[in-house]
Amino acid sequence: MSMNAESHAYARVTRRFDTSPERVFDAWLTPELIGRWMFGPAIRDEEIVKLTTDARVGGAFSYVVRRQGEExxxxxxxxxxxxxxxxxxxxxxxxxxxxxxxxxIDIEPLESGCALTLTHELAPEWADYTSRSEAAWTRMLDTLAAMLRQDAP
Incomplete structure (x- = not known):
């Protein structure tokens, strides 16, 4: 599917974190952390089957979860x-x-903590989905913030 920028639908969420940009950034690439804020019971009624990341440019990830018996x-x-x-x-x-x-994901360091802006670029046919996407990412970022507070040294 080729996507031309003019017709994209955008879901955008910004959130402040009271922790370092590095800790926020690393939470996106570390399977053990991803399983605590992006997927799993902390977020919704699902179980994690397998989370894998190959964190390099060109590398792929796969996050497999089971919801209502379906993978x-x-x-x-x-x-x-x-x-x-x-x-x-x-x-x-x-x-x-x-x-x-x-x-x-853009992360801007602040005097204390950082601000993260997430932009999810969706194909035009998913335009009706932007508010659902924003709600889902907002819930995940809230969970991420709580996790980072809990883990704070």
Whole structure:
């Protein structure tokens, strides 16, 4: 599916964190952490089957969860990894193409903590889904913030 920028639908969420940009950034690439804030019982009624990341540009990830007895595989490929400022990856649910949509994470250091802006670029036919996408990412980022507070040294 070729996506031209003019017709994209965008879901955008910004959140402040009272922890370092590095800790926020690393939470996106570490399977043990991903399983505590992006997927699993902390977020919704599901169990984690297997989370794998190949955290390099061109590397892929696969997050397999089980919901109501059904296995769902979230897949994507890392396009930019600029720790701790920017992370870009594609996002899809198998068997859709691995680049069905794109997620851009920008992290800006603040005097205390950092601000993260997430932009999920969806294909035009998913335009009606942007508010659901924003709600889902907001819930995940809230869970991430709570986890990082809990783990604070």
């Amino acid at each position: 769902i595989d979230h897949i994507g490929e890392y396009r930019e990894i600029d720790r701790p400022r920017r992370l870009v990856f594609t996002w899809a649910v198998a068997p859709d193409p691995i680049d069905s949509s794109r997620v851009v």
